[in-house]
Amino acid sequence: MNALHEELKGYGFVVLGFPCNQFGKQEPGENHEILPTLQYVRPGNGFVPNFELFEIGDVNGLYEQGLFTFLKVSVETDLLFWEPLKVNDIKWNFEKFLVGPDGKPVMRWYPRVNDHVFLHNRPPPLSKAQPIKSLTAKCLP
Numbered sequence: 001m002n003a004l005h006e007e008l009k010g011y012g013f014v015v016l017g018f019p020c021n022q023f024g025k026q027e028p029g030e031n032h033e034i035l036p037t038l039q040y041v042r043p044g045n046g047f048v049p050n051f052e053l054f055e056i057g058d059v060n061g062l063y064e065q066g067l068f069t070f071l072k073v074s075v076e077t078d079l080l081f082w083e084p085l086k087v088n089d090i091k092w093n094f095e096k097f098l099v100g101p102d103g104k105p106v107m108r109w110y111p112r113v114n115d116h117v118f119l120h121n122r123p124p125p126l127s128k129a130q131p132i133k134s135l136t137a138k139c140l141p
Helices: 002-011 031-040 066-074
Strands: 096-099 105-109
Touching: 066 105
Parallel strands: none
Antiparallel strands: 096 105
16 A cells, blocks of 8 residues: 555545454454554554554444445445445455545445556546545544
8 A cells, every 4th residue: 555655646646544344353453553553463564554544444334434335336336244235335455446636436446456457547537426525534643
């Protein structure tokens, strides 16, 4: 994610990280444990994110954050283990959404897709998406 952020910041894009424990229970800690875990455990080796990292929250199901409810219905995609189950739910860690500077979702891609794929493909017109009204997730200090 650091490399993606470095590559894209010249285009005016930023990377935002939203930790979630809904995928194989891979983020079981508390908010204050996220940065030390990244630095010393996974990926470790002194890793420090160069992008904004938000507090742990749900991206699917009954308690999903409003931002992800909006993103998932704004950019379509192709079974999971939470309720209520929806076909457009986020499937796994590191699924990405490209949101334009005007707050309109442009593109969505899965973790298995090369992060730089959209640089080589023309994104759909921004006018087809709805703007994001508010972001309620909290950044880590």
